[in-house]
Amino acid sequence: MREILESPRAPAPVGAYPHARRAGGLLFLSGIGPREPGTNAIPDSFEGQCNAVFRNVRAVLEDAGARWEDLLDVTVFLTHMKRDFAIYNRLYAEHFRDAQPCRTTVEVLSLPTPIDIELKCIAEVVPR
Numbered sequence: 001m002r003e004i005l006e007s008p009r010a011p012a013p014v015g016a017y018p019h020a021r022r023a024g025g026l027l028f029l030s031g032i033g034p035r036e037p038g039t040n041a042i043p044d045s046f047e048g049q050c051n052a053v054f055r056n057v058r059a060v061l062e063d064a065g066a067r068w069e070d071l072l073d074v075t076v077f078l079t080h081m082k083r084d085f086a087i088y089n090r091l092y093a094e095h096f097r098d099a100q101p102c103r104t105t106v107e108v109l110s111l112p113t114p115i116d117i118e119l120k121c122i123a124e125v126v127p128r
Helices: 046-063 081-095
Strands: 002-005 020-023 026-029 071-078 102-107 117-124
Touching: 026 046, 046 081, 046 117, 071 081, 081 102
Parallel strands: 071 102
Antiparallel strands: 002 020, 020 026, 026 117, 071 117
């Protein structure tokens, strides 16, 4: 079973791709940033951007039938590793304590919109 999924509670994708795609029991999320749904506003602080990314990822997961705790793997894209990694690491430890997904963090030169962070996630959709 393969299914394309869109979340009405997450910001619209900035390109020709869906929020997520389910393949069997796995859910693959496209890169999700900190833009606010409806307005595309970007939080002023990096910490605010992290919290917004987490809310957006959670919305896509829930709208696709998964939970935060179902995350298996998170790839983090930061535009300023030296400046922001410690802040991200602290917030990640708080937010992902129960989920414990695998994680890779990479620095990129830029992202498609003027944001400092984006997450790419894989989750398992567990029948409930």
